[in-house]
Each structure stands twice: as C-alpha cells, then as structure tokens.
Amino acid sequence: MNYRMAYIYLDTDSSHWNFRLRTPTDVLRILDDDRLLMVFDRCMGEPGFEAQVRIGAVVKLSLRTRNAAVAEIRKAQALAQLAKVWAAKRSEPKRLNLMQIMGLAGLVHDLYVETFQQEPGERADWIAHKAVNRAVREGRLVDVPPIIPGQMPNEQQLALDEFGDDLTAGINALPRLENGDEGLERRYGLLCNWVLAQQCLRVDYATRKRLLVAIAKAGDTGPRQLKENAIGDYSPDIYRERYPRYRSSRTLQQVFEQWRGETQPAPSSVTNWRGHVDSLVGFVGHDHVERLTRADIVSWKDHLVEKGLAAKTINDSYLACIKRLLNYEVENHRLVESVAEKVSVSSRGQAGDSQLPYTTEEVAQLLTLARGQHKPILRWLPWLVALSGSRVGEVAQLWGSSVKQVGNLWVMQIKPADDGGRLKNHWSERETPIHQAIIEEGFLNFVSDRGDGPLFYNRSSGDRNRKHASKSVCNRLGAWIRSQEGFQDPRKAPNHAFRHWFKTELGALGVPDSMADAIMGHGKKSEADKYRHYTAQRKAPFVNKVQVPEVTASSTVEAAE
The missing domain is CATH 1.10.150 (DNA polymerase; domain 1)
Structure with missing residues (x-):
C-alpha cells in the first residue's frame, strides 16, 4: 500500500482529525461490497470505537480525536486494516468447505464472547438480541439493523415491538418471508465482511451464502454464553466446542x-x-x-x-x-503458534570474523584521495562519513535543503529524503553538526551550487517499491574505495569502516556513550537514555574534537575510478 496516498487532516468544524486514503484503482474494479467495518482500539485514555465506512474512490472517516498523537496511531490502525481488505479483494474468490465455514463462524462467536465477557451488561439485552437474530435466521424478519462487531446491542424495544411480551410465541407467529435471505445479508453482512477481512479472504457467492447462515448460528451461541455471564455464571463455554479451529489455506x-x-x-x-x-x-x-x-x-x-x-x-x-x-x-490470530520459534543455527563468534575500523592512516589516505576527485560522490562522501560517523546511506540521500545554519552552527538534518529515501530506524533521525574541517574544505560552496535538491543523485522516482537512487550512490563509493590499493580487507566494509573509526575516536577522547550514540544515530541502550536529548549545539564540540588525520595538501591527487 502506498502510504503517500494516505494522510490525516484536521476538520475545521469538529476539530477532530480525519483519515483519507485513495482506493487503489484495481481494487475499485473488483469491489463487490463497498461496506467496511473498521475497529479502533482504546488509545492514550481515549475510548475505542467502530466505524462503518463506504469504500469509494477514497476512504474517509473521522478518527474521533483531537490529539495528533492518537490520530497518528489510528492512521496506522486504519492502514493495517485496509491492507487486509485490499489483499483479500485482489485474491481469487475461494470456495470454502463446511469445516472452514464453521471455523470462520467460530471466530464470530469468539468476537462476541471476548468483547463482552468481562462486562456483559444486562441479561435482557442478550435475550432480546438473540430473539431478533433467531427471527432473521428463520427468514421471518428482514428490515433489521446490522450487527456491528464490538458494539453492545440495545434491542429490547425492537424485540418488544416486533414480537410482543412473549418473544418465542411472537417469533413463531410471524410468517416465513419469500425474501427472507435478504435479512441475513442486512443483519450479518458487516460481520461477514469483518471475518473475511481478518483472514484476507475473498469467497465466491455460494460460500458467502453458507457463511451468512453459519454466522447467524454464532449470533445465537455467542449471546447464549453472554446471557449466562450477565448473571454471574462463568461456566466453561460449551457452545464454543461445536466450532472447529479455522485452518487457513493462506500461502x-x-x-x-x-x-x-x-x-x-x-x-x-x-x-x-x-x-x-x-x-x-x-x-x-x-x-x-x-x-x-x-x-x-x-x-x-x-x-x-x-x-x-x-x-x-x-x-x-x-x-x-x-x-x-x-x-x-x-x-493476527490466523495461527496458534509459529513452528519457526527457537529454530536457529548454533554458533559462536570466531576470531577473525568481526568487522574492523579503518586505521587513522587509512582514513588519511582515503581523504587525501577524495580531495583530488571532481565527482561529488567521491569528493564529499568520504569526508562527510569520516567526520560525522553517519551511515553512508544517510548522507548519500542528503538534499541541499537539509544543510542548514542553526545559530552560528552548520548542521546536516539526517532524515528520510522527500523523494522516498529511508533511514535505518527512528533513532537515526537527528541533526548532526558539520565538522569545521569539512566547512574549510568548501562543502558549503558545493551545497550552494547544487541548490535545495539532492546533492549526490538526480531526483529519485519516489516509488517506495523500487530501490532509492541513493543506493547506487553508496555502491559506487564502496566500489571506488575497494579499487584503491590496500583497501581489499574483507573485514573492513569500504563505507562502514569509516563509522567504526569515528566511534573509536570518540571513545578515545572520553566522549560519553550516550553522547556518541546521539551523534551517530545509534539506538538507546536503556530506558534512562530515552530521556536524554542532545541538541546540535551540544554535539558540536565533541564532533570537532575528532582530529582530522593528516591529509596531503595537494588537490591534484590521482586515484583509480
């Protein structure tokens, strides 16, 4: 799913955050039911909710929160649910056997019980709900409200109006209607869509009809169990035993x-x-x-x-x-356990296997070679990586607009590139001071000449399913380093050994680990570390403490390319 098609925005009337996502064209062409039920969990003290959504050219709904952080979490929940729906719609319609159908119905029974078991409400609510379900199941009632998964039923008045005081006699007195099947779809259609989406299934017409009948049975067994729970009877759920475990045919x-x-x-x-x-x-x-x-x-x-x-x-x-x-x-409750757990190759680290940093002499040699290059990739990336400790992929996707002056300090904003570049993880996003030696080399003039766009590649396609253009930049730099005499040691990754060297230098200078990790974008090692936040101004003195290895002054050094 292309996340660039999804966004949240603040509704000016309600002040609630809304979600919007363009429906993929291929899904629209095969859409056989545009009704969708989306379920959102309780989050940061705000109650969960269910939303009935119509799928058109776009999917739109209110996230029912004014909190931007909650909205971001619910956006992720919406995307996860829609990914299942799109996957199901794109699959071929399947014909399920009876055991599979009853297994899916068992999931509906489970939804009833797991949702309401702890606080089942009034017994009369479940008696009324069960009565309405029976009338629909027998084709005696068609014009009924749909069952919304996770929503407590409130149908005592409906049952009284339709059946009178004696529910059983009232249902028995109603005739079976010729269009009784329509009631099954109206009553249980959303539940059917929900359970199919949970399993990423698309079924044929005959299977859907049989599944609606099976779900109608779960609409009896689930409320039966909850009816007993409502009076404090939590005996084992004997009704669940009639449903087999659903066995997915997923590949x-x-x-x-x-x-x-x-x-x-x-x-x-x-x-x-x-x-x-x-x-x-x-x-x-x-x-x-x-x-x-x-x-x-x-x-x-x-x-x-x-x-x-x-x-x-x-x-x-x-x-x-x-x-x-x-x-x-x-x-996602489609398997009971993973058969791959605890399977691994027994091993222990062998001497001669671990990665090594460059020596200071090797760094000096590479920076000297880089100084004589005219191609931006070869001229600037070795200096930026060596004197910031950044991952080469982070600086290879730098844009000119990400090189900024903060006060009297020049920094690189390490962040995902606007055209689809990525970082290793969320700890990687940071502001890194530019070493004074890089500024003295003329890097800022280069940035000014290149403008606000990408510094080391032409603009990437933006397609998140294709490799970003900066990947080839990293590969070209690595190949160039490997081509230089004396840089073929397999234990020294051509680009990454710079990062090992920089971290080693910080340690030798007595820079605290938490500061070194913040400079280099390493993950936090403890809960306490998560509370430490270092600005670029605080990082800068430590970055500039790292001495530039003695680099040849000549700017006419020739190197293999």
Whole structure:
C-alpha cells in the first residue's frame, strides 16, 4: 500500500482529525461490497470505537480525536486494516468447505464472547438480541439493523415491538418471508465482511451464502454464553466446542505480500525476503502456511548450513524472515503458534570474523584521495562519513535543503529524503553538526551550487517499491574505495569502516556513550537514555574534537575510478 496516498487532516468544524486514503484503482474494479467495518482500539485514555465506512474512490472517516498523537496511531490502525481488505479483494474468490465455514463462524462467536465477557451488561439485552437474530435466521424478519462487531446491542424495544411480551410465541407467529435471505445479508453482512477481512479472504457467492447462515448460528451461541455471564455464571463455554479451529489455506507468498503492504519495508528487504520465501517453498515443496512443521524449518536450516551459508546469515536473514512472517500470522490470530520459534543455527563468534575500523592512516589516505576527485560522490562522501560517523546511506540521500545554519552552527538534518529515501530506524533521525574541517574544505560552496535538491543523485522516482537512487550512490563509493590499493580487507566494509573509526575516536577522547550514540544515530541502550536529548549545539564540540588525520595538501591527487 502506498502510504503517500494516505494522510490525516484536521476538520475545521469538529476539530477532530480525519483519515483519507485513495482506493487503489484495481481494487475499485473488483469491489463487490463497498461496506467496511473498521475497529479502533482504546488509545492514550481515549475510548475505542467502530466505524462503518463506504469504500469509494477514497476512504474517509473521522478518527474521533483531537490529539495528533492518537490520530497518528489510528492512521496506522486504519492502514493495517485496509491492507487486509485490499489483499483479500485482489485474491481469487475461494470456495470454502463446511469445516472452514464453521471455523470462520467460530471466530464470530469468539468476537462476541471476548468483547463482552468481562462486562456483559444486562441479561435482557442478550435475550432480546438473540430473539431478533433467531427471527432473521428463520427468514421471518428482514428490515433489521446490522450487527456491528464490538458494539453492545440495545434491542429490547425492537424485540418488544416486533414480537410482543412473549418473544418465542411472537417469533413463531410471524410468517416465513419469500425474501427472507435478504435479512441475513442486512443483519450479518458487516460481520461477514469483518471475518473475511481478518483472514484476507475473498469467497465466491455460494460460500458467502453458507457463511451468512453459519454466522447467524454464532449470533445465537455467542449471546447464549453472554446471557449466562450477565448473571454471574462463568461456566466453561460449551457452545464454543461445536466450532472447529479455522485452518487457513493462506500461502507464504500471500502472508509476505500482506506483511509488506502493512509495514512498507525497504525495497532491498523485499527483494531479499522474497528470495528467502522462495527458498523455503522450493525446499519443502509446497506454499501452505498451515502445512509447515517444525521439522520442515529445521531441515531447511540444515540444508542452508550444508550449502555453506554463514550462521549469522541464516539466523539473521533467512530464519528471521520466516519467523517474522509466521509471527505475523500468530499476531493476527490466523495461527496458534509459529513452528519457526527457537529454530536457529548454533554458533559462536570466531576470531577473525568481526568487522574492523579503518586505521587513522587509512582514513588519511582515503581523504587525501577524495580531495583530488571532481565527482561529488567521491569528493564529499568520504569526508562527510569520516567526520560525522553517519551511515553512508544517510548522507548519500542528503538534499541541499537539509544543510542548514542553526545559530552560528552548520548542521546536516539526517532524515528520510522527500523523494522516498529511508533511514535505518527512528533513532537515526537527528541533526548532526558539520565538522569545521569539512566547512574549510568548501562543502558549503558545493551545497550552494547544487541548490535545495539532492546533492549526490538526480531526483529519485519516489516509488517506495523500487530501490532509492541513493543506493547506487553508496555502491559506487564502496566500489571506488575497494579499487584503491590496500583497501581489499574483507573485514573492513569500504563505507562502514569509516563509522567504526569515528566511534573509536570518540571513545578515545572520553566522549560519553550516550553522547556518541546521539551523534551517530545509534539506538538507546536503556530506558534512562530515552530521556536524554542532545541538541546540535551540544554535539558540536565533541564532533570537532575528532582530529582530522593528516591529509596531503595537494588537490591534484590521482586515484583509480
């Protein structure tokens, strides 16, 4: 899902934050039911709520809050729910068997009980609700309000008006209507849409009719249990036993695509993880999530070891991918447990494997070589990385508009580029002082000449599903460094060894770890660290403490390109 199509805005009349998202064109073409129920959790003291939404060219709704932080959280909840709906609509309609249909109905029973069990309200409310449901189920009542998941029913007056004081006799006296099936759709249609969206399912017409009937039965069993809860009877739920556990027919590819739609990972991660999914599917010979066993995962892991892959690569990439996808299914109540949990390659760090920093002499050599370059990538990126400790990807996506003067201090605003660039995590966003030596080299003149746009690449496509243009910038710099004599040590990553050197220098100068982490955009190590906030002005003296290695004054140094 393209997050650039989604935004929140403040309604000037109500002062509430609203959500707006353009519906993908391909979804609009196959939309068979434009009704959608969205559920929002209690958040920061504000009550949760359910909203019935119509899907048109855009999806719009009020987030029912004046708090911008709550609005951002609810925006994320809305996007997660819509990602499931889009994934379901894009899938082929499925015909489910009876066991699967009853399994889905069991989820509706669970929704009733889990939502209201702790505070079930009045017994009379559930008696009335159950009576209305029975009349609809038997085709005796058509013009009825829909059931909204999570909303406490209030239908005592409706039941009295339709059936009189004796509910059973009143229902029995009503004739069965020729259009009785219409009542099922009106009453349970939203519930049906909700349960299908939860499972990312799109079903054919025959299955939907059968599912509505099964959900109508859950509209009896759920209230029966709550009717007893309302008088303090919390005996085991015997009604749940009639429903089988729903077994999804979802594939790993479907899970991956839905997870990708919700989380919007970097394009490089998408490419790598898709390859890991293909690897597992190819090894076990099928793509069905429910059929995966722990033995499958262990055998696949052993196969990767036999292929010669490093333990770290298997644990941190291949297995991490599958664990995340299966845990995603557990979190969304589509799996009971992940069969990949606790599966890993046993290993311990070996001498000669860890990454190393450049030496001061090597940094001096590279900065000298960079000084003689005319291409901006080669001229400025080594200096910026070496004397700020930034990740090369952070400075490769710098725009001229992100180089600012704050008081008497020049800083780089490390943030996601406006054309779709990314940072490693939220700790990475920061203001980093520009080392005085870089200013003396003439970097600000270069920025002025380039203008407000990207400094080291032409504007990227902005498509979050494609690699950002700054990625090729990083690769070109790394290849250039590797091409220089004496810079082929595999333990010294060509771009990242600068960062190791800078962190080492800060440590040697006695800079506190919390300050060093703030300068370099490292994650907080403790709860206490989260309360420490360092301005660029406080960082600057420590950045400038790092001495520039002795760089040759000549500006005509030749280097291989």
